[in-house]
Amino acid sequence: MLGLGKKDTTLVLLVACLTMLAPFLLNPFPEGSAMAQFNAGYPDLMQRFVIFGIFAIGFNILFGLTGYLSFGHAAFLGIGSYAAVWMFKLLSMNVIPAILLAVVMSGLFALLIGFISLRRSGIYFSILTLAFAQMMFALAYSVLTPITGGETGLQLAPDDPRVLDTATSASGNIPVPGLFGMEMRDTAKLELGSWVFTFNVGYYFSAIVMLISFYLAIRIFRSPFGMMLRAVKSNQQRVNYTGLNARPYTLAAFVISGMYAGLAGGLMASMDPLAGAERMFWTASGEVVLMTILGGAGTLIGPVLGAGMIKYMENIISKINSDILHSWFAFLPDGLEDFMVAIVYPFIGKGWHLTLGIIFMLVVIFLPGGLVEGGQRIARLFRRKKQAKGDDASKAKQPAE
Amino acid sequence: QDSGFTNAPTGSTVTLGFNVPQTGPYADEGADELRAYELAVEHLNGGGDGGMMNTFSSKALQGNGILSKKVEYVTGDTQTKSDAARASAKSMIEKDGAIMITGGSSSGVAVAVQALCQEAGVIFMAGLTHSNDTTGKDKRANGFRHFFNSYMSGAALAPVLASAYGTDRKAYHLTADYNWGYTTEEAIRASTEAMGWETVAAVKTPLTQTDFSSYIAPVLQSGADTLVLNHYGGNMVNSLTNAVQFGLRDKQVNGKDFQIIVPLYSRLMARGAGENVKGIFGSTNWHWSLQDEASKAFVQSFGTKYGFPPSQAAHTCYVQTLLYADAVERAGSFAPCAVAEALEGFEFDGLGNGKTLYRAEDHQCFKDVLVVKGKENPDNEFDLLEIVEVTPVEQVTYAPDHPQFAGGALGSCNNGA
Amino acid sequence: MNVKPDFSKGKNYAETAPAFLSVWDIHAYYGESYIVQGVNFNVHEGEILALLGRNGAGKTSTLRAIARLDDPQITHGEVWLDHQPLHLKNSHQAAQLGIGLVPEDRRIIAGLTVEENLKLAQIAPPIGWSLERLYELFPRLGERRNQEGVTLSGGEQQMLSIARALARDIKVLLLDEPYEGLAPVIVDEIEKTLRLIKEQGITTVIVEQNAVRALELADRSVILDTGTVVFDGAAGEVLENKELREEYLAI
Amino acid sequence: MDAIILQILNGLDKGSAYALIALGLTLIFGTLGVVNFAHGALFMIGAFCAVTLSRILSISRTYVDETQKDFLGRPLEVKVPYAHDIFGPEMGAAIIDWAVPLSILFAIPVMIAVGVIMERGLIKHFYKRPHADQILVTFGLAIVLQEIIKYYYGANPIPTPAPAAFKGSFDFGAVIGFDANTIIYPYWRLVYFAFAAVIIGAVFAFLQFTTFGMVVRAGMADRETVGLLGINIDKRFTMMFGLAAAVAGLAGVMYAPINSPNYHMGMDFLVLSFVVVVVGGMGSLPGAVLAGFLLGILESFASMKEVINILPGINQIIIYLVAIIILLTRPRGLMGRKGVMEE
Amino acid sequence: MGILEVKGVNKRFGGLQALGDVNLSVQENKVHAIIGPNGAGKSTLLNCLVGKLIPDTGSVMFKGQSVLGRKPYEINQMGISRVFQTPEIFGDLSVLENVMIPCFARRDGAFRMHAIESVQSEHEIMDMAMTMLEDVNMAEKRDMHAASLSRGDKRRLEMAMCLVQEPSLLLLDEPTAGMARADTNNTIDLLREIKEKRDITMCIIEHDMHVVFSLADRITVLAQGTPLVEDAPENIKGNPKVREAYLGESA
Ligand SMILES: Nc1ncnc2c1ncn2[C@@H]1O[C@H](COP(=O)(O)OP(=O)(O)OP(=O)(O)O)[C@@H](O)[C@H]1O
Ligand SMILES: Nc1ncnc2c1ncn2[C@@H]1O[C@H](COP(=O)(O)OP(=O)(O)OP(=O)(O)O)[C@@H](O)[C@H]1O
Ligand SMILES: [Mg+2]
């Protein structure tokens, strides 16, 4: 279907189901229950899941296929965000032009930076991209404050021109990004018993964009272009002596992944119209690297899983405080309750970094292929069980020796 | 029942969102803010000794929660990044149903979260944010700041500096290269130049700088006799440490002892600079050694609960929580616009800084400002700063359209959904 | 074949003649692929054994297994060298016990000069031929001693690889296609060297595609096919046995 | 003129910090080929060795002094370090004062142990894994180490002063004939510079005059073959890691008085030290040192107000700009070895 | 005028004159062999032809155009393919994909972005690649990871990758080194067949005289960077200079 193999079609359909049903899947615990803390089905986080998913998918096109490890990809995310916010400021609050400009601008920057950085490979390439991104961060944070808003970030103001839109809404507030009348923040709630499910326009918009990006990424992976990129990763010498010019291939991959990053940045600004320079800091670039590896570099779905994992930790684990802990362990006798809280406390709330660090280590030690490998192992386990059953059956048929 | 605004509380409880840095360089400051918030919640719900609720001039608060709803809270981690801060604020609003967001320890975060709250239709009570912009060009109708700002620091410091160091000084500014640095430099320059000081140079330093030696070394050569460090947090600790290392304070220039000034002091950070703060002037919003009844009550209840005195960040966060709760009580509604109206132009006393006004035009509090100095012989490990002067509020008040605060507009309050 | 001989020192070997290097029923895997499927052979002290077979028969894999490299992994079987159980050792211990492998892809270490490549071999005991003696044997290497090893020509690299093995005091020399890429004169030269080495009492196992040449040199021969031994006997026998030659060596 | 000398001096001292940090990183990253994101954490742990020792030295007994009051008006608990009791107040005070230099002795075994444990327990399994995996695991480790330090020491910087004898600065200008106070240089930074020179020299000598460096380099290029030559490369890698950790740690110990240690100081230096190592050229120790000094000096010059006035923001980007220029003009950095991490 | 004209090529590495004034003319549709001792500069000469090295002086003309200063991929697009002395293949790709890549290069040139089509839909390319794999007897290994091939197979694969491009000039650096005799013979047949079927010129470096004399129309003997003689195969065999410098007694 859609020019994909059977397996890939299943994967796309699966991802489509998961994203469309995310408001249900991510809110498994009833409101008000002790476990409700772990619910992730609120618009902001769901949007973040898919937006960072896009970012990671794009990064993986470069890193997973060509092996070029860019350490400055967050720069393109930042550019996308700035471009989108400027579009909101100058033109209109419709997200389409904003996202388009975001993609175009980040593509242009990627072309420039890629053209220069791809003259080197290996670690030298990584440091070149890092250097560009750090320069852009530094400039955006300080010298370019008039364009970027500096430390505070670029935000909308009531006195923006917004030529195709009103500068302020009827209520005197700054209008919010929307899509032909639908506001990105519009939300419908569905209450079923004590469960509350939230359906948000912005989320579904981003999710559809993510699905399209995911589909395109699969097509790229399975295309001759993808094969060339893998060849470049495997043996660049041979590529050159086979009459192929490796540079345009890698550059194309770089630009595509830069555009994905810009798309993510544009979406981010569309969900929340503020663009901050920290988005471009090296830790942000490092984060997407970690997402990709954590999920499984070079795999299709891995980066999305990795992105989800890290964002979940950041937003959910960090918000658990000692009060909540006490309420969880309230059923225990007092001494034991305090003891349990004392044990768990360093790992949650302000200790969420610690948990994250430990998870990084555990995953990479025990699941060298990332989370995807974990999934595969589980699948294999099941298959083996099935097989074992099958074997038993076939053995039973054989006559005893 | 209230309704018609974002997260209108329906049950018997009301949820506040405390958004503080729990990781990153300001984690300790954030931890102190969180302590203050927990204390405030305890007091609002009628627990503990009531703290400053007893000294507060408004008596609307009963110790039975807010509008008889028990106060609950959720916490988030700003990481001192505007993106992360907005994400956690959003999750508190969208997921936890927080009706008010408060906290933060940097102006970038405050401005970003303030804009978010404006959009979402909840009240934002800023924590520690000192940049002029928060209530200047980036002010918002749903946002309120109790903390003082760069302009006030300058206005308070200048006369004290003039009397201590004379009016004929040549100042050399090192300024953190971002918004807060810019406004602070501008404010200090304006007020010191007004009393006759000359600014020989102002050099911007990268935020990520850790070693300031190459910025400090040329200071003496420039003929300056005073160094102003428009730095905060880790930058301040490092630049001050470096400056003292270079022995600047032992030098004589233009026949005067060389002096260093740190416009914004924070006790937590001063501790990081150790001995180096001794004798160095700066300003602060509040200090635990203040002897008014309110401050004493606050230090008493905080100190008893946690074993050490509160920081200025803790103080401002505690006060902001009480002010919010009080405004809701007085307005009789949680609706942001009602609360905002109750806060605008509200005059109060008994929260540690003397008589205070929440100005309606820009949602900035006007109150006394403390000029402090690193203490030469501290009595104990918390006794790092001594109060040199309590600058009266009149001296630090400015017109809403003051050029340092130009641009931007409050807009109108937003009740959200 | 079914009774496992006791190779350890001081025991009587029930069946085999005194074997210097014994490979007993080894099975080895690259990850999941089963490559060496039960190889048995003995090498007697001082003899030259030719290990032959088609491309992909598992010759290299067998040598690598004997040298205890990480890949392929031995899952079953034993390797004994001079009463020492190699299968219980790892590669550097095996090397210290006297295994010297000249790998098929030569494995000259990048970033080191010719001389450093040789010196590297003389860091861990026991040390064999001196550098002077090696340069005497391979004058070309002497001339290029300060050149980076990997920039040598293919043949020169082969010489360096052999020289590096001889720089250590080895008991068994495992040669994986030593003639590959060498000019006929040099092949003659190396053959002479191997005879010389043999005179010094070094036991040699040689894997070679040029079967005739190898068989002329060798005392005995073992032929592998898909990871198992299909022939084990005197070298002359292979040359005479037309069937064997055609079936497994295609000569 | 004096301004230029001043900035060169400044650069040298900043450069010596960069060089020292990069040196340790080069041993692991440039020589063992492990992308060690935990290197900054090692530097940070070194600095906290100094903090720890000075805390240990000032472990105190407390007694309640009724005459003094604490901030809540309760009787004050007064602390007297045991060191004062044991060595007498004067000697005790001197020992506490000299805590940072003493920490060197303390830090060496600690850091070697940390390095060895880290290598044996973790890194060992990652030599053959892709760099990406190494990044993930070492980054995870860095976070964990950092959080542990934060848990025990808090997030604020902890002042760790140099001995009183090194307070103040040396008037360099006066010595070489300029006006007084034009070229000044803190004593402790001179010490740091000298210390860096000694360490760098010692590491060079160790790697140059022993075969150790060659073996490790060879082992990195081709572990398998080195094993075939009877060399236990694992052991040497472990030693190398211990050495690198010690160098990083010592850099941290001596840095403590320059900037008060805090738990994230390692991350602050991490990117910069990678840039220095790569600009120096992978696998090259002299390259790392040279790049450290070069970038230090350039950074100093870029921070001059005369320069900033012409090119605003140049001080923010100079290091990266120079890095880009060098990497584009010299494919393998200043002195890089061919083939090291280029794939 | 030959299809390839090398004139006065010099190449120095530091103090070493690797190539000294090499002149060579390769005639169209002929097999030209280059033989010579190890380190004679044969591979270096090929490196100069494919753009891996740039000669210090001299000119290299292919079909009347200079190749100097062109990038390797441009030279390949002009119609020169090369098999390396140590196999250069795409280890991470499957055998079939390895062969498909040169097919794409042949059809689409140095760069063309087919980012959306699926590889599976490129039937003609797949067919082309499969046919080639069948020709070199590797069809059943099509799905294997190229890195896990045995060495001989890697060489065959690399040759297939070059042949499938149908270059006008094929440079072969020891194509049969490490190949079993049978495969060597197959290779000879394959090369012959290809030469007859398609108009292809070959330049072959080989130490296996059997291969050289079965294939070559003309032979250049290179020694110490300079051509010693150039002649027809029959005459080379008998040339005493060549015998001494290169062939040795056994030839
Ligand atoms: N790293 C590897 N992973 C998986 N399979 C491998 C690996 N190396 C070799 N093989 C497989 O093992 C088999 C035997 O390979 P080996 O290299 O031992 O053969 P060989 O007899 O030395 O052949 P040749 O003469 O071509 O060198 C081959 O089928 C090869 O494909
Ligand atoms: N990059 C280099 N740096 C220095 N010397 C080199 C370099 N490349 C090759 N050489 C030297 O040039 C000479 C010619 O090498 P080349 O590889 O061309 O030999 P060859 O004729 O192919 O030999 P073989 O048959 O052994 O492969 C050799 O002595 C080699 O050591
Ligand atoms: Mg083999």
Ligand SMILES: [Mg+2]
């Ligand atoms: Mg050659």
